[in-house]
Amino acid sequence: MTATRGLEGVVATTSSISSIIDDTLTYVGYNIDDLAENASFEEVIYLLWHLKLPTETELNELKQQLADNMELPKEVVESFKMYPITEVHPMAALRTAVSSLGLYDEEADVMEDEANYRKSIRLQAKMPALVAAFARIRKGLEPIAPRKDLGFAANFLYMLKGEDPDAIAVEAFNKALVLHADHELNASTFTARVCVATLSDVYSGVTAAIGALKGPLHGGANEQVMKMLSEIGSVENVESYIHEKLENKEKIMGFGHRVYRKGDPRAKHLKEMSQKLTELTGEPEYYQMSIQIEDIVTSEKGLPPNVDFYSASVYHSLGIDHDLFTPIFAVSRVSGWLAHILEQYANNRLIRPRAEYTGPGIQTYVPVEER
Numbered sequence: 001m002t003a004t005r006g007l008e009g010v011v012a013t014t015s016s017i018s019s020i021i022d023d024t025l026t027y028v029g030y031n032i033d034d035l036a037e038n039a040s041f042e043e044v045i046y047l048l049w050h051l052k053l054p055t056e057t058e059l060n061e062l063k064q065q066l067a068d069n070m071e072l073p074k075e076v077v078e079s080f081k082m083y084p085i086t087e088v089h090p091m092a093a094l095r096t097a098v099s100s101l102g103l104y105d106e107e108a109d110v111m112e113d114e115a116n117y118r119k120s121i122r123l124q125a126k127m128p129a130l131v132a133a134f135a136r137i138r139k140g141l142e143p144i145a146p147r148k149d150l151g152f153a154a155n156f157l158y159m160l161k162g163e164d165p166d167a168i169a170v171e172a173f174n175k176a177l178v179l180h181a182d183h184e185l186n187a188s189t190f191t192a193r194v195c196v197a198t199l200s201d202v203y204s205g206v207t208a209a210i211g212a213l214k215g216p217l218h219g220g221a222n223e224q225v226m227k228m229l230s231e232i233g234s235v236e237n238v239e240s241y242i243h244e245k246l247e248n249k250e251k252i253m254g255f256g257h258r259v260y261r262k263g264d265p266r267a268k269h270l271k272e273m274s275q276k277l278t279e280l281t282g283e284p285e286y287y288q289m290s291i292q293i294e295d296i297v298t299s300e301k302g303l304p305p306n307v308d309f310y311s312a313s314v315y316h317s318l319g320i321d322h323d324l325f326t327p328i329f330a331v332s333r334v335s336g337w338l339a340h341i342l343e344q345y346a347n348n349r350l351i352r353p354r355a356e357y358t359g360p361g362i363q364t365y366v367p368v369e370e371r
C-alpha cells in the first residue's frame with residue numbers, strides 16, 4: 001500500500017454534476033463561461049440539483065420555494081447574540097449556525113429523497129440570511145427580513161445592507177455566485193460526501209463542508225488575498241512585497257491550483273468584474289495592484305490566479321466586509337455541496353480509504369510504573 005500525498009490524481013468517485021477537463025469547467029456539460037454570462041444563480045441551483053436547466057415554470061417554482069424558506073428560526077438568530085460575536089470569525093459562526101439549523105428542522109434525520117430535497121431548499125435559502133444576520137448583529141444592528149419580491153443575489157445584498165441594491169451590484173454578485181457554485185471534488189465537497197456516506201444527515205454534511213472551506217488553502221484564500229492587497233497598499237509596493245514573499249518561500253494567496261495547469265477559467269470573469277467595479281467605486285488601485293501581482297507570480301512562478309484572487313477586489317468593491325468573503329463563498333458553494341450530497345445518497349457506499357502505516361513496528365506494552 002503506497003499513499004498518494006494529498007490524494008493528488010486519485011479518482012475517488014463518479015459524478016454527473018461538474019467536470020474539469022483540460023482546464024475547462026462545466027456544470028452538467030454547460031461551459032462555465034456560458035453560465036457566467038447568461039444564467040441566474042437560481043437556474044444554476046436547479047441545474048446542479050436536477051442535472052438539467054429548468055423550464056420557466058420550474059424556475060419560478062424554485063424561486064418561490066427559496067423565497068418561502070429564507071426566514072431564519074428565531075432561536076438561531078437569538079443564539080447569534082450569545083456568541084462572542086465581535087471576536088469570532090464569521091466562518092466559525094456560520095459553521096455553528098448551520099449545525100444549529102438542524103436542531104430546528106423536524107425532518108433533519110428523515111432520510112427519504114423528498115425530505116432531503118426539502119432540506120436542501122431550506123438550507124440553500126437560509127444561508128444568505130444567516131450570513132447577513134450575523135454581519136448585522138455584530139454591528140449592533142437588527143437583522144433584516146428577506147423580501148419575497150427579490151431574487152437570491154439581490155435579497156442577500158438587501159439583507160446585508162438594508163437598502164435596495166443597484167442593478168450593477170446585483171448582476172456582479174449573481175455572476176460571482178454562479179462562478180463559485182460547484183467545482184468537482186474540491187476539498188469541501190469531498191468532505192461533505194465523506195460525511196454523508198456514513199448516512200449522516202444533510203446538516204452534518206454541510207457543517208463539515210463549511211469547516212473544510214474555511215481553511216486558507218481553500219475558500220479562506222479570498223480573505224487572505226484582500227489582507228495582502230490591504231498590506232501592499234499601493235501599486236509602487238507590489239514588486240518588493242511579492243518578491244520578499246517569494247524569497248521567503250511563502251505562498252501568494254489566490255494563486256496555484258491542484259487541478260488547473262494553464263489557468264482557472266473562472267478567474268477571467270472575476271478579473272473583468274474587478275476592473276469594472278473598482279473603477280466605479282473610485283478605487284482602481286485594487287485592480288491595478290492585482291494585475292501587477294498576477295504579472296509577477298505568473299512570470300516568475302508559472303502560477304496563474306485562481307477563483308479566489310480577483311473575487312477579493314470584487315467583493316471589496318461591493319462594500320462587503322473582508323471577513324465575510326469566505327462565508328459568501330459558502331452561500332454559493334452550498335448549492336454544489338447539496339447536489340453532491342443528494343448524488344451520494346442516491347448511489348451510496350461508505351467512503352473509507354486506507355492509510356500507509358509509517359509508525360514503529362510491533363512493540364511490547366510496558367506498565368506505566370516501569371516506563
Ligand SMILES: CC(=O)SCCNC(=O)CCNC(=O)[C@H](O)C(C)(C)COP(=O)(O)OP(=O)(O)OC[C@H]1O[C@@H](n2cnc3c(N)ncnc32)[C@H](O)[C@@H]1OP(=O)(O)O
Binds near residue numbers: 253308
Ligand atoms: C477555491 C480554492 O480552493 S482555489 C485555491 C485557494 N488557495 C490558495 O489560493 C492558496 C495558495 N495556493 C496554494 O496553497 C496551492 O497552490 C493549492 C493549495 C491551491 C494547491 O496546492 P497543491 O496542488 O498541493 O500544490 P503545492 O502546495 O504542493 O505546491 C506545489 C509547488 O508550488 C508552489 N506553490 C503552489 N502554490 C503557490 C502559491 N500560491 N504561491 C507560491 N508558491 C506556490 C509550492 O510552494 C510548491 O513548491 P515546491 O514544489 O517548490 O515546494
Ligand SMILES: O=C([O-])CC(=O)C(=O)O
Binds near residue numbers: 186187258306
Ligand atoms: O477545486 C479545488 O480544489 C478548489 C477550487 O477551486 C474550488 O473549490 O472552487
